[in-house]
Amino acid sequence: MPLRRVAILGSTGSIGVNTLDVIRSHPERFKVVALTAGKQVDRLAEQCLEFNPAIAVVADADGAARLSAILHDKKIATEVLYGPEAMVTAVTQSNCDTVMAAIVGAAGLVPALAAAKAGKRVLLANKEALVMSGDLFMQAMQSGGGELLPIDSEHNAIFQCLPQQFTKAPHDYLGVEELWLTASGGPFRDTPISELSVVTPEQACAHPNWVMGRKISVDSATMMNKGLEVIEAFWLFGLSLEKIKVLIHPQSVVHSMVRYRDGSVLAQMGQPDMRTPIAYGLAWPERIDAGVAPLNLTQFSALSFTEPDLGRFPCLALAFSAAKTGGTAPTILNAANEIAVAAFLDAGLSYLRIPEVVEKTLNHIQSVPASSLELILEVDAQARQVATSLMSEMNI
Template sequence: MKRIALLGATGSIGRQALEIVQEHPELELVAAASGSTPIDGLAQLTQVGGDLTELLDRAEPDVVLNAVVGFAGLPATLWALERGVDLALANKESLVSGGDLAVAAWREGGGRLLPVDSEHSAAFQLLDGRPPETVDSLVLTASGGPFRGHSRADLAEVTSAEALAHPTWSMGPKITVDSATLMNKGLELIEAHFLFGLPYERIEVVVHPTSVVHALVRFRDGASLAHLGYPDMRVPISYALTYPERAETSIEPLDFAAGLILEFRAPDLDAFPCLALARAAGDAGDTAPCVLNAANEVAVAAFLDGELPFLGIPDVVERTLGQVDCPPARDLADLTAIDAEARRIASALTRELVH
């Protein structure tokens, strides 16, 4: 029996995780948390808002599935990694913001870090046990979002309703907007760097409109391996929760005779500068990814509220990165202070841009 704590139980990942837990009698939901939506009776222990680490202390889970959205998930990520409790990680923002601390805690704690992001779950499976020196590079695929093929000029007037109409994945609002700006792929680039210990120059992003190939690994002998599947988050959620068994799911296997289109092309960094901003923040290191993430969270919320135009998102992120110092963080308190400062500056820049 595996005792699961599900954080972010009311979200898109959380609801799909509940389906997986219900299908597997060997998975027991011992704790569930949400931000503000009531969840009485969902698990033995439930919590709405508040300090997630207190819930985890009480629940003593074998696996934490962190499906909270945003920086708010960071304390729970560190809680699991420090204690060597297996962490099934959907909350990419915690690894982006606190990558150095998280990797140190992971080494110290010695537990498993199982990615739930579909591209990283794919890469984890492709890299499985292979010596790092045999790997040439990792390729992450991006659907390109609803605005694939748009020029920068086309993007000036797009609305949040248009941004929320993702062509291949059904997800929460924040990640759907991140997919439309390609910031999601930028966050995933940083996430992959910390998960797999690969330098940024050996992680590439390509646009692949059908989202059937989730990731590829090129090896030093010229061979590449790819991970394929229909875009359905229940597959990586199930893989992480039932690892290493790879339990059965009800999801359709790929139909290769139905005309699969495997097309890849380079992303348009002029129309979608968030990807380049994330790569630059990753290269800069220290707390630049934390500042990038905080500014993005503020700008995306303002876009969803109809205050900031779509192209204001990269603008706010770039300007915030130009105005906030990004020193190394010694602990969670340092990161929390830098996150707060970046949010303060990003909010002020957002108000400036709007008026």
């Protein structure tokens, strides 16, 4: 396999760190050429010292000054940039051929789209890019001529269970009847609903099976994450929404499944460790050692699957509804959720009010066709404003 030149958007996060862990074990296959972070300057500096990228980007000028000083002291020649446009520069000017899109939230959309347009191999962890701009993103991939490989474990599993030709002809179903996305049900799967009003961010972030960033951990607890994944799957695989199902599978062994016309159901199984899908995306179509312990199925007395209770998980119902509405509704859903989750994590919003903020914001703004990036970003900003003022009206 020729050396792949990798840019990592969001290298200081959970996916970013796992990506570097896989790359670290395969220096003959991968060279890191660009790294971007938000606020964690010291962690990015350590990564630059180890991987020596051509470009490193942080969110603001103060962080850039600090990073430059550290790298200068250590005689590392990495070019340091900052701000949202520099995230795009990291993709377009670093001579990378592969981009791991792992910035959390809407902030990751523009650089991920730039990677799509530039014809890169895009390893897509940032599901928000497809949730907000699925149509534009898929068109950008097509016109750029690159490869799109899903990193979300469920979508990666489905990708693995689809025939190879599917990537060339995504709208030819090749006998595919349904996609079954599995969900652990999160830390509150069995918690009495009456106790949910007092759960803390720490409890919400204590996922039973996966170690992830804080925002996605809360989304897993509310199952908004699964809702966003349904929308992501809709765009990635081109099946109608009715053919995308969600199953609660507490053991997190089966990462998702594809049901075929002839009665076959193909499942991808493995440890709940993101290094598996990351390694798959980095080396595709080859398979490399991901550093993941082998799965021992005899450890499990049973693997169970049930349908989710939408009463317990109203965020999942809201996501299904926004997906059905289409247009900018998923952007509004996503933006309001980001604001509500941030308020839950840092400003004392009650856990049960997350779906309330999202629903009220969706009711407040009418969905229109998501016809351009400018419009999507405008609606995103509007939804954030509306969600914020709704919360202040609710005395939050």
